[in-house]
Amino acid sequence: MTTEIEKREAEPLARISPDVDLIDHGSSYELRADMPGVAPGDLSVNTEDYVLHLSGVARSSSPEGFRAARREFGDCEYGISYRLSQEIDLDAIQARISNGVLSVELPKREKKGSRKIEVETA
């Protein structure tokens, strides 16, 4: 016999693409995604070739013995994927989450043998 709560837990979660800020820090990009309610353990950040997948599950289980008087958000899964540019150093990507904001650091690869060519006037 499954309870109402167990039934609901088993349903697929609403998928939401989070609000994202993308900042160019010069030597790296920083991708920030709003994921309120996502604990560090419920977060997954991974790359597949040059595609970055971010996902996090937010569960705000309804408190026992209470009824909802107003419901503006529910349990959901935040998910978004980005195709990364080849200039990103995949091995150096770092992620952390604080106050429900995921921050992914995408360091740029150092450009090998690039140099500026001066243009002379004739």
Add this chain to the structure above:
Amino acid sequence: MAHYDTYKTLYKYIQERYIEISRQFGISFAYLLGVSNINASNCWKEGGVEMLMWPTYRFGWGADPAMDMGRIHDEINRIFSGYRGGGRFAAVNVWTNEEAIKVVAELPGVGPDDVNVQIEGTTLEIGGERKAPELGDGESYLQQDMNYGAFRRLVELPYEVDPDKVRARCRDGVLEVELPRSEATKPKKIAVKTA
């Protein structure tokens, strides 16, 4: 083919926004829009849409259909942001029973020091500021969805609470406020005697 994919993505995106709105305003709003049968599980059943974008878009997106999607994305955000009542920031859930009220608010990027919780009569005020990251020279935004600055939400409580017993805590960008009912307004049980 590229066009088909773009429209498919756009359609999915609009569905997703409808879900968000109906989530916030209750299903009646979705009925008004004639999308009563849309729910999250329907929309994502087909495997879900991945929004693929190039972080380096300022160097030119060229033929990438995602470029147009980025613009449409922004446009739809702008159109729908007007329907969000008190602003999309600080979505609130309110739970009640006879003994206490629980108010839960989504406050991503807001720590305990940046939020104020106040009670006046039966009105709970959640206010504060979401601080934007400070950028130095040579640093710039390539995309900005997040809203920064001051926010304020007022929540009308169904009964008076005991202000001294109210507890609030922030975790993972979610604020939880517990408000026990004031003793004076608690319903009193009256024993019925037999004659």
